[in-house]
Amino acid sequence: MSSSLAPRSAALPPHTAVTGLQWGDEGKGKIVDLLAADHDVIVRYNGGANAGHSVVIGDRRYALHLVPCGILTAGRLNLIGNGVVVDPPLLLEEIASLRAAGVTVDQNLRLSERAHVVLPWHKQADALMEAAMAAAAGEASKIGTTGRGIGPCYADKAIRSTAIRVVDLLDPAGLRLKLRRIAAVKNAMLAGLANLAGMPFETIDGEALAAEYAAHGAALAPHVADTAALLHEAMADGKRVLFEGGNGALLDVDHGSYPFVTSSSTTSLGIYPGAGLPGGRIGRLVGIVKAYSTRVGGGPLPTELDNAVGAHLRERGREFGTTTGRPRRCGWLDLVALKHSARLSGATELAVMLLDVLAGLEGLQICTHYRIGDRVIDRFPAAIEDLATAQPVLVKLPGFSAEISACRRWEDLPAAARAYVGVIENYVGVPVSTVSVGPERGQTLMRGR
Ligand code: GDP
Ligand code: IMO
Numbered sequence: 001m002s003s004s005l006a007p008r009s010a011a012l013p014p015h016t017a018v019t020g021l022q023w024g025d026e027g028k029g030k031i032v033d034l035l036a037a038d039h040d041v042i043v044r045y046n047g048g049a050n051a052g053h054s055v056v057i058g059d060r061r062y063a064l065h066l067v068p069c070g071i072l073t074a075g076r077l078n079l080i081g082n083g084v085v086v087d088p089p090l091l092l093e094e095i096a097s098l099r100a101a102g103v104t105v106d107q108n109l110r111l112s113e114r115a116h117v118v119l120p121w122h123k124q125a126d127a128l129m130e131a132a133m134a135a136a137a138g139e140a141s142k143i144g145t146t147g148r149g150i151g152p153c154y155a156d157k158a159i160r161s162t163a164i165r166v167v168d169l170l171d172p173a174g175l176r177l178k179l180r181r182i183a184a185v186k187n188a189m190l191a192g193l194a195n196l197a198g199m200p201f202e203t204i205d206g207e208a209l210a211a212e213y214a215a216h217g218a219a220l221a222p223h224v225a226d227t228a229a230l231l232h233e234a235m236a237d238g239k240r241v242l243f244e245g246g247n248g249a250l251l252d253v254d255h256g257s258y259p260f261v262t263s264s265s266t267t268s269l270g271i272y273p274g275a276g277l278p279g280g281r282i283g284r285l286v287g288i289v290k291a292y293s294t295r296v297g298g299g300p301l302p303t304e305l306d307n308a309v310g311a312h313l314r315e316r317g318r319e320f321g322t323t324t325g326r327p328r329r330c331g332w333l334d335l336v337a338l339k340h341s342a343r344l345s346g347a348t349e350l351a352v353m354l355l356d357v358l359a360g361l362e363g364l365q366i367c368t369h370y371r372i373g374d375r376v377i378d379r380f381p382a383a384i385e386d387l388a389t390a391q392p393v394l395v396k397l398p399g400f401s402a403e404i405s406a407c408r409r410w411e412d413l414p415a416a417a418r419a420y421v422g423v424i425e426n427y428v429g430v431p432v433s434t435v436s437v438g439p440e441r442g443q444t445l446m447r448g449r
């Protein structure tokens with residue numbers, strides 16, 4: 001065993017996917033950063049600037065939103081795939097702040113010409129829709145979005161006639177025509193929503209926006225590419241590819257806790273359309289699991305702890321959003337939800353993160369079933385009403401008081417910590433390959449190495 005992710009042997013499959021198996025913020029950034037050492041190309045395929053992936057290297061902490069975490073490793077090619085929704089000023093800001101921190105960002109970052117563009121009306125619509133729903137149906141009906149315009153942008157992608165893609169930013173005359181036409185429709189839509197929400201809105205000036213976004217297009221042009229073609233060429237050249245999932249599987253638009261989800265395919269299922277990859281090429285799928293549950297925003301969290309244990313998890317785990325700074329809701333680990341998401345992500349191994357945060361709790365609990373009315377089930381329900389009323393059936397496990405953040409080998413962990421990890425892998429039926437005991441690269445235990 002070693003304290004860092006050792007190079008994989010030639011026998012292991014060359015391409016790897018990293019997906020979060022809960023409601024986001026599982027620690028994907030840390031694992032992508034570690035695995036980047038052993039891959040040539042890192043690809044984001046879903047979501048947008050709603051994601052916040054933290055990477056700690058020495059005394060520096062980086063928060064990445066749109067740029068793959070592979071940018072922090074020299075010599076890697078980083079692709080923002082067609083399935084990502086890109087906010088140009090935010091992306092330019094992220095690139096500038098990475099450069100200011102001494103990170104090289106040039107031809108090592110490529111952006112799909114087919115990616116959809118988040119525009120100011122998407123952010124306005126995001127906020128107005130939340131307010132309109134709250135006004136019509138109460139606060140609990142709010143999704144609690146990140147306000148980054150993600151849902152409205154993906155909606156326009158599906159609507160088609162009101163969408164703008166990165167390739168459109170590179171044609172100023174065409175962009176002007178499109179934005180003038182779309183602005184008229186969007187202004188009517190925003191006015192209607194603003195009226196319902198009882199809030200003001202900012203009228204969109206298509207002309208001015210066209211000039212602004214053509215300038216963003218010009219600034220991004222050196223990075224714009226057919227990323228799917230680059231991906232296929234890299235694979236044909238024998239390069240190893242790492243796919244970095246945004247958000248978490250339980251926020252998946254098809255398989256998550258709908259409607260309290262995001263608007264993209266967040267499981268590994270999203271890789272194929274979102275990067276332009278036919279199925280069957282990825283042999284290693286690492287499911288990232290926080291040792292407990294967190295959720296930011298609205299929607300049910302069956303194991304939520306509104307007590308001292310929840311406060312312990314929030315404080316020790318520094319559970320405040322990387323993107324919005326909101327406090328995250330905390331609870332016991334939910335194996336019902338985890339088994340569902342591990343299956344849908346095709347996880348071949350699990351990485352259990354933030355195990356150190358559990359140290360000092362007198363006893364641990366883990367949810368194995370849901371009690372809904374007089375039924376006890378071990379399936380993640382489709383109806384949000386079921387999930388909202390589900391009472392967790394909890395199994396008690398011994399806690400561990402010793403700090404484990406200095407442990408570097410599996411054998412160094414207290415027996416109770418090892419038993420806790422054992423319960424996870426037995427229930428989910430997928431081996432735990434990696435245990436993380438702190439945010440830093442070295443605070444990582446690899447089993448069987
Ligand atoms: P992501 O969105 O899945 O990449 O996760 P975030 O970066 O939003 O949130 C995970 C947080 O946990 C970050 O602040 C990480 O630095 C931190 N982190 C990652 N692994 C560990 C760990 O094992 N222990 C502790 N205490 N913190 C960790
Ligand atoms: P990473 O990649 C945690 C949540 C929001 C909200 C819901 C919908 O850092 O794990 P959206 O703005 O996407 O329409 O919001 O999804 N959400 C996340 N929560 N981590 C994320 O990303 C998230 N991305 C979206 O809080 O509840």
Ligand code: MG
Binds near residue numbers: 025051
């Ligand atoms: Mg995050």
